[in-house]
Amino acid sequence: MKALITGASGFVGGHLAKHLFSSGDEVLALDPSVDISDESALFEAMAAFASERVDVIYHLAALAHVGDSFGSSVKVFGVNVIGTLNLLESSRKMSPEAKIIVVSSSEVYGRVDPRYLPVDEDAPLAPLSPYAASKAAAEHVALQAFRAYGQRVIIARPFNHIGPGQSDSYVVSAIARRVVMAKMNGSRSIVAGNLQSKRDFTDVRDVVDAYRKMAEFGVPGVVYNVCSGKAETIADLAEKLITLAGADVKFVSDPGLRRDVEVTDIAGDSTRCRSELNWRPQIPIETSLRDVLAWWSARLTAY
C-alpha cells in the first residue's frame, strides 16, 4: 500500500511509519512544519502528493494533550477540527479514492457510568475536556464527509497508549522517567498524581497495527475502539515499573499533578476491532513497561 501520514513526527506517527515500512508499504509524510489549520498552507503541501495515488491517509496530526487543552481551546480546535476539515477537503481533491484513517480518542466518551464499562462504539459521546470536544467535533467532520461525499473515512478511537518514546506529559511515561531518575540518583521517593485512576492501556505498536488493519479491512463510515478491554490502575502499573526497574522507591502523592476535571475510570470494548479486523494486542504490558524503562534509561544516561 502507498500511505501518507500526517503527524509523522509525533510519538504514534513514528511508530506507525516504522510499522508500515516493515510491512512493505510505501510511506509518504506530510511536512510536520505545515500548520494544518491553515487551509492554503495545507492545500499547498498536499499538492506535492497529487500525482501519488495514495491508497491510505493516516491522519494523526493533532494537539493531543488533554490537560494543556484547557488553556488553549481555540488553538486545539483550529488544529484538531479545522485541520481535519482541511485535510478531508484537500484529499477529496487529491486522492478521492483513498481510505482515510481519522484518529480520534477514547476521551470522547467522557465519564462513563461503571455499569456501561467496557464502553463500546455506540455509547453517547460526552467530552469533558476541550481536547475531547475537539475530537468529537472532528469525528463529525469526518463522518459528514463520508455521508455527503462518499470519502472512505474510518474513525479510530484509541484508548491510552504506552510505549518507548512517549513524552513524559503522559502519566505512565512520566512515572517511568521518575523511577529511572530515582534509581540513577539514589532517591527513595517520587511524586505522582492520581494513582487510583483506572485506564485501558495498549502498547503503541499494537495501536499502529490496528490502524494498518483498518486501512486493509476497515469499513468506511465505521468507528473502531482500539483498546485491550482491561482497566488497570495507575498504581498497579507504577508498582510494576518499580519492580521491573529494580528500584527501591515509594510514591508521594502530589495533588498539584491532579486535574480537577478528569476522566477517571475507563475501559473499552474492542470486540469490533477483534472480529472485523482480526486484530488483537500482542504485546504484554510487562514488555511495554520494560521497553519504556529502557528508553528512559538510554535517554537519561545520554545526557
Place this chain on the structure above:
Amino acid sequence: MKALITGASGFVGGHLAKHLFSSGDEVLALDPSVDISDESALFEAMAAFASERVDVIYHLAALAHVGDSFGSSVKVFGVNVIGTLNLLESSRKMSPEAKIIVVSSSEVYGRVDPRYLPVDEDAPLAPLSPYAASKAAAEHVALQAFRAYGQRVIIARPFNHIGPGQSDSYVVSAIARRVVMAKMNGSRSIVAGNLQSKRDFTDVRDVVDAYRKMAEFGVPGVVYNVCSGKAETIADLAEKLITLAGADVKFVSDPGLRRDVEVTDIAGDSTRCRSELNWRPQIPIETSLRDVLAWWSARLTAY
C-alpha cells in the same frame, strides 16, 4: 430577566428580541458586525457587558444556510464552532452564572430511519452537511463547558422555522415569494425544487417562545427539540400558500433547485419541551403562511 442576544439582527434574533421586550425583559444585543470567530474581537465586544449581570445569553449568531455550507465549510466552522467556543469562554469570565441558550439545529440528526420518527433528543447525531456537522460540533463545545466548568448551558434543537421576515433562501419563504410575485405579474407557473420532502415546521414566534421558556425553566446540560411533532410535505404547504394567496398557478419542478445531499423526511418529538417547559406551539400553520404571504406582499409592493 436581563438578556443578551448574539445574532440579534437575524431573522430569529429579531423575533426573539421582540418577544423578550413584550415579556418585559431587558434586552442587550451583541454588535452584529462583530466577527465571533475572532477571539479578541469578541472578548472586546463582550467586555461592554461586563457590569451588566446578564441572566441569560441567547446564542443565535451563526452561518445558518445548509446549502451554502457545502462551499464554505471552513468559514462555517469558524463562526459556528470557534465562535461558540469564544462566546462560552468570554461569558465564563463576564457572566459565569448566566444561563446560555445555545441554538443548534435538527439538521444534526441527518437522515433518520423512518421507524425512528419522530426523532427524540437521545437519537445518534449523523450530520449530512458541513452546517449540520458544525452544529453537532458546537453542541460538544457547549456541553463540554457545562461538564467541565459548570456553565449553565442549554441546547435548543429547532426544526424548520417559518414566519414573516425569513430569507427566500429557505424553501417555504421562497415559494411564498414566488406565489406573491406570480399573482402580481399574472404568471401561471412557478418553479420549485423537491416538493416531496417532509419537514416539521414551527412558527418562528413559537420557536422564540420556547427559547425564553428554556431560559426560565430549562435544565442546564439538557438538549431540547423545538418542533411541532408533525411532518408536512413542502407540496402541501405550497398548495396552502396558493389557496391562501388566491393565486392561480402551477408548479414546475426545477431539478437545479434540489440538492444531491439532503435530509428529506424529518419530524421531531417535542415531548421534553412540552412536559418540562410547558411549551407548545400556539400558531396554526395557516396563520404562519398567511403572515409570510402578507410580509412578501408588503415587501414586493414597496419596490
